[in-house]
Amino acid sequence: MDHPDPQAKPYHHGDLRRAILDAAERMLAEEGLEAVTIRACARAAGVSPAAPIHHFGSLRDLLAVLAARGFGQLVARLDADLSQSGHQGDRALVGAYVAFALSAPRMFDLMWREDVLNPAQAELVAARSLALGRLQFHSQTAIGEGDARLRAIRSWSLAHGLATLLLHGRIVTALGGPGTGLETKEDFAALAYDLMFVRG
């Protein structure tokens, strides 16, 4: 046979870095952050435990690169949902932000878990600052009174707080429940948009 045996594992993988990240992302979503270890990623990719270290340097750096992916996904979602929202940018922003958090809860959590990842990792720094710039941009596309920066802080805080509390299940427990019309996370996600219209 002059063609290589397709069963034979080649010594060089070809795209191991990506394969390891894919495995990490899947394990994060399905089994949680604690399941994402150097050794588990290596097992999932079929390589030795030293291979991920070779590509990422350490677990903290691997998790940072994974979180960078998360910020990239957030940006993609914001851009897709808000491309034609016009004046209502800051309102739609809250909805899109919360929707992202609910669709990838463990990734969203990881993105803020600076105790467990290397917050100075280069890819993460780049992806995060890009995402935060986008947040600021979208929050300022609305016409309204007041300091644009204040509006940005308010939109982001509201979105982040609502997303976080929803993921903890606390809002449903404390303020929702049967008969209240607020029973599922989806009810609250839909509500996110309305929140921006509440006047104090």
Next chain:
Amino acid sequence: MDHPDPQAKPYHHGDLRRAILDAAERMLAEEGLEAVTIRACARAAGVSPAAPIHHFGSLRDLLAVLAARGFGQLVARLDADLSQSGHQGDRALVGAYVAFALSAPRMFDLMWREDVLNPAQAELVAARSLALGRLQFHSQTAIGEGDARLRAIRSWSLAHGLATLLLHGRIVTALGGPGTGLETKEDFAALAYDLMFVRG
């Protein structure tokens, strides 16, 4: 000598449960969550590692009881700051909530770290639901338009999001900085109150 030697460590401590919690709280504040281990608490209290287990059952339960303390402290702060705030309850609430988070950042973080504590621990369940009830109460003391429950969700989300983002240092990085008038966490804490007046 017919009085007991004050140097001699008595076999029974007298108030070991409280002493362990005190040690845990101090280590949490000074060294971070990772420093709070069964063995470290035991060392700090001068007992064997099995003693904390005897009182709390497990590390997850110990941390839950510690978080229950945190919710108690939050309630105390809210009640103190808001006792005579009149109509502006929901606005002062955001300020008080953020001030608490900034004054005890690691405790605030622990209170929401359900991956690391036992969220069903009895003391924690009681303290948390008391605190959430207080939040709801204070957010509804203001006169204003709209659904009271929506207003409560908005106030709490805004407070929680702002507190969380401030603790991550992200708002200062993204939107503040030298020359912006928003440089320190204190600047932002003062701002929390103002945020409630922004109109969209």
Next chain:
DNA sequence: TGTACATCAGTGAACGCGCGTTCACTGATGTAC
């Protein structure tokens, strides 16, 4: 006031755990000439 006994509080040695990381190495690839 004593005594017997149940219960509570804490001991200290030991176990197993899977982990991240290191190390000297080998297999494979690409490149200069």
Next chain:
DNA sequence: TGTACATCAGTGAACGCGCGTTCACTGATGTAC
């Protein structure tokens, strides 16, 4: 087109780590009679 050699990608065995928890135990306290 071939060859020499540097560089890159991955191996696999080993190390040390402090941890949470268990266990059979002992010292101390309180209570019934």
